[in-house]
Amino acid sequence: MDNLPSLGIGGSLFIALYLSSLLVLGFIAKRSLKENTLADFYLAGKGFGFGILFLTLFATQYDVAILFLDSLARHIETDLVGYFVYIL
Numbered sequence: 001m002d003n004l005p006s007l008g009i010g011g012s013l014f015i016a017l018y019l020s021s022l023l024v025l026g027f028i029a030k031r032s033l034k035e036n037t038l039a040d041f042y043l044a045g046k047g048f049g050f051g052i053l054f055l056t057l058f059a060t061q062y063d064v065a066i067l068f069l070d071s072l073a074r075h076i077e078t079d080l081v082g083y084f085v086y087i088l
Contacts, residue, residue: 033040
């Protein structure tokens with residue numbers, strides 16, 4: 001690990017600024033909570049609209065499709081029966 005390149009002062013400053021901004025946003029979000037229940041956590045306080053729900057579901061479907069189609073393509077090249085045994 002001695003041969004890893006250094007980030008330099010700019011890179012280190014950027015990472016420190018990024019991490020501190022995450023902490024500040026977390027504290028701001030924590031202070032704006034109306035209630036502290038498990039339902040509020042999972043449903044995000046019912047504050048998200050249909051657009052966010054649609055984008056979340058689309059991203060999930062896209063990710064799963066790419067995962068399985070890519071692995072199917074790799075197994076078709078080599079062993080189709082092995083793929084079906086793998087997914088079962």
